[in-house]
Amino acid sequence: MKINTVLFDLDGTLINTNELIIASFLHTLDTYYPDTYKREDVLAFIGPSLRETFSSMDLERTEEMIQAYREFNHAHHDELVQEYETVYETVEQLAKQGYKLGIVTTKARKTVEMGLDLTKLHQFFDVIVTIDDVEHVKPHPEPIEKALRLLDANPATTLMVGDNHHDVLGGKNAGTKTAGVAWTIKGRDYLAAYKPDYMLEKMSDLLTIL
Known part of the structure; x- marks a missing residue:
């Protein structure tokens, strides 16, 4: 069956928010746990929701820590976020070719909008599902499934693209095809271990696959 729908994760997939996320975690953790966490310690926190990460540290102060993280994140957003090569051109091409396009992210909507406005990707997506729209997050x-319903799409003809095991496993759990991105900050081998159907070296590889 031919793929006619493509769902993307946002952070680390469409836009390079890695430095922003790492800086936001280090700022927050330094406030609450001075001199405890280093850069390599926070890589594990990329992917799960903020609530999942912070509640495992301190249930009492979870909301407070999320707030501190988001304030720093929004304040430094535009200076630290970058585009990945070939993303804009690829997504634009897919939109022109009539693919149904959606974003499925574990971020809050406000932060998502900031990233899409900055990169001008907003115009290409019919559907954006954020953490504010669901009870459960990927995987x-x-x-x-919510994005598929909104797009009136069939999982069998859908490809889920992401940089984290949450994306690959989420796609498999929802019955879609899956693609990992080799530029994941966690390393290509880490993602390959979850056996996505495809591995993209750069986003434009999608045009060949599809």
Whole structure:
């Protein structure tokens, strides 16, 4: 069956928010746990929701820490976020060719809008499912299934593209095809271990695959 729908994760997939996320975690953790966390310690926090990460540290102060993280994140957003090569051209091409396009992310909507406005990618997506729209986050199938419903799409003809095991497993759980991105900050081998159907070296590889 031919793929006619492509769902993307946002951070680390469409836009390079890695430095922003790492800086936001280090700022927050330094406030609450001075001199405890280093850069390499926070890589594990990329992917899960903020609530999942911070509640495992301190249930009492979870909301407070999320707030501190988001304030720093929004304040430094535009200076630290960058585009990945070939993303804009590829997404633009897919939109022109009539693919149904959606974003499924574990971020809050406000931050998502900031990233899409900055990169001008907003115009190409019919559907954006954020953490504000669901009960469960990836790898639970709910956010992907929600995007499929909104796009009136069939999982069998859908490809889920992401930089984290949450994306690959979420796609598998929802019954879609999956693609990992080799530029994931966690390293290509880490992602390959979850056996996505495809591995993209750069986003424009999608045009060949599809």
